[in-house]
Amino acid sequence: MTTLSPQAQQTGGPALPQEIRLVTEVPGPRSRELAARRTAAVSAAVGSSMPFYAAAAGGGVVVDVDGNSFADLGSGIAVTTVGNSAPAVVAAVGEQVERFTHTCFMITPYESYVELAERLAELTPGDFAKKSAFFTSGAEAVENAVKIARAHTGRQAVVVFDHAYHGRTNLTMAMTAKNMPYKNGFGPFAPEVYRAPLSYPFRDGLDGPAAAARAIDLIEKQVGAANLAAIVVEPIQGEGGFIVPAPGFLPAVAAWAKENGVVFVADEVQTGVARTGAWFASHLEGIEPDLVTIAKGVAGGLPLSAVTGRAEIVDAPVTGGLGGTYGGNPLATAAALATLRTVEDEDLLARARQVEEILFRRLHALAGRDPRVGDVRGRGAMVAVELVKPGTTEPDAALAKQVATEAAQQGVIVLTCGTDGNVLRFLPPLSIGDDLLEQAFDVLDRVFAATR
Numbered sequence: 001m002t003t004l005s006p007q008a009q010q011t012g013g014p015a016l017p018q019e020i021r022l023v024t025e026v027p028g029p030r031s032r033e034l035a036a037r038r039t040a041a042v043s044a045a046v047g048s049s050m051p052f053y054a055a056a057a058g059g060g061v062v063v064d065v066d067g068n069s070f071a072d073l074g075s076g077i078a079v080t081t082v083g084n085s086a087p088a089v090v091a092a093v094g095e096q097v098e099r100f101t102h103t104c105f106m107i108t109p110y111e112s113y114v115e116l117a118e119r120l121a122e123l124t125p126g127d128f129a130k131k132s133a134f135f136t137s138g139a140e141a142v143e144n145a146v147k148i149a150r151a152h153t154g155r156q157a158v159v160v161f162d163h164a165y166h167g168r169t170n171l172t173m174a175m176t177a178k179n180m181p182y183k184n185g186f187g188p189f190a191p192e193v194y195r196a197p198l199s200y201p202f203r204d205g206l207d208g209p210a211a212a213a214r215a216i217d218l219i220e221k222q223v224g225a226a227n228l229a230a231i232v233v234e235p236i237q238g239e240g241g242f243i244v245p246a247p248g249f250l251p252a253v254a255a256w257a258k259e260n261g262v263v264f265v266a267d268e269v270q271t272g273v274a275r276t277g278a279w280f281a282s283h284l285e286g287i288e289p290d291l292v293t294i295a296k297g298v299a300g301g302l303p304l305s306a307v308t309g310r311a312e313i314v315d316a317p318v319t320g321g322l323g324g325t326y327g328g329n330p331l332a333t334a335a336a337l338a339t340l341r342t343v344e345d346e347d348l349l350a351r352a353r354q355v356e357e358i359l360f361r362r363l364h365a366l367a368g369r370d371p372r373v374g375d376v377r378g379r380g381a382m383v384a385v386e387l388v389k390p391g392t393t394e395p396d397a398a399l400a401k402q403v404a405t406e407a408a409q410q411g412v413i414v415l416t417c418g419t420d421g422n423v424l425r426f427l428p429p430l431s432i433g434d435d436l437l438e439q440a441f442d443v444l445d446r447v448f449a450a451t452r
């Protein structure tokens with residue numbers, strides 16, 4: 001067991017000092033010791049973006065085992081939206097863990113699973129009867145949304161989009177666009193998955209209806225509506241580069257799906273649960289998906305995912321056709337109910353819009369100084385910059401990696417993404433304070449200036 005430095009021996013949550021504090025080189029000695037142990041014990045196929053090891057986290061910071069404190073603009077990939085070790089989540093999980101940790105809902109059910117399904121029926125878009133089924137990972141939710149759509153329609157084909165990310169299981173790898181590192185060498189992949197062009201305003205210059213017409217034309221000609229069980233789309237492409245479709249794209253695709261009896265699935269694993277300033281990004285697009293997949297931010301860091309949608313569709317598989325040992329685990333459902341309460345009690349939808357204002361203000365100012373920032377886009381606390389060779393749309397992945405690496409050295413956690421690896425994405429927890437967020441962008445401004 002690695003001993004923690006005195007400054008690392010802190011309880012997590014919002015009481016942690018909300019500061020960028022570097023007391024050793026990054027990584028420090030204890031992180032280097034853990035890295036050596038990891039090399040001997042952990043598969044080299046599991047990567048880590050940051051070179052340091054966590055000891056505590058809360059508010060807007062992560063503290064490492066050497067006592068360094070980092071501004072967290074990643075939220076563990078959009079998961080700790082309500083904050084790490086958020087007080088209501090800690091209390092709810094602590095109470096539940098004393099009562100029972102697991103019975104398997106397929107064996108002995110329990111109320112928190114039912115209550116969470118009731119809450120998600122209220123919060124997801126659409127004024128119609130809705131039901132849910134719970135799983136553990138986002139990929140499982142996507143897999144099960146496809147199973148449900150196939151059972152409901154009797155059809156097999158699935159349409160996904162360019163730049164999509166839906167998971168690392170066999171079917172979701174087939175649905176995910178980017179080969180490296182997600183799919184490389186793992187084939188053969190599941191059949192009956194077809195890819196349509198996405199609305200990518202920065203690169204295609206199309207308005208929403210035109211981009212939708214292009215996608216629908218391909219679907220009609222290469223798949224055929226009568227064969228199509230589901231269209232699965234992220235309202236904002238997450239790993240693919242925080243691509244916000246042009247206005248009208250999603251409503252046009254959703255309308256075509258409805259007209260043709262195709263199940264429209266919004267994959268809100270990364271965009272859902274207050275991240276974009278609405279409960280779900282679908283609300284901002286004015287669409288009512290038949291099914292929504294939910295994970296990441298829904299349970300404050302506990303592993304839980306959901307398929308929520310039209311009751312008659314979610315009921316389609318035979319009884320016992322949906323499930324899994326840990327799906328809707330009682331600790332995770334308790335955490336999720338506490339997370340949803342926290343979003344309401346702390347008015348985090350409004351907070352996400354306040355964070356959006358700071359992100360756009362700082363990033364547009366950066367873009368005004370630096371022609372390598374080709375695009376600034378996103379919603380709420382899910383905003384990104386696409387980095388390019390000046391005056392072009394030619395991706396500059398090396399710059400994105402250089403900035404993220406140097407930012408970590410200077411106390412800021414920031415993540416990259418994008419099919420071309422040239423997008424810096426900003427996903428701060430909504431529990432981050434304005435001062436710390438501004439300080440983090442002061443660091444990023446210096447890092448960008450030093451790379452010019």
Ligand SMILES: Cc1ncc(COP(=O)(O)O)c(CNCCCC(=O)O)c1O
Nearest residue numbers: 137138139165166167234238267269270
């Ligand atoms: C839209 C969308 N759908 C599905 C998923 C999959 O969710 P899991 O919980 O990672 O399986 C994601 C997960 N995104 C981060 C994956 C990171 C990585 O594995 O390298 C997503 O963003």
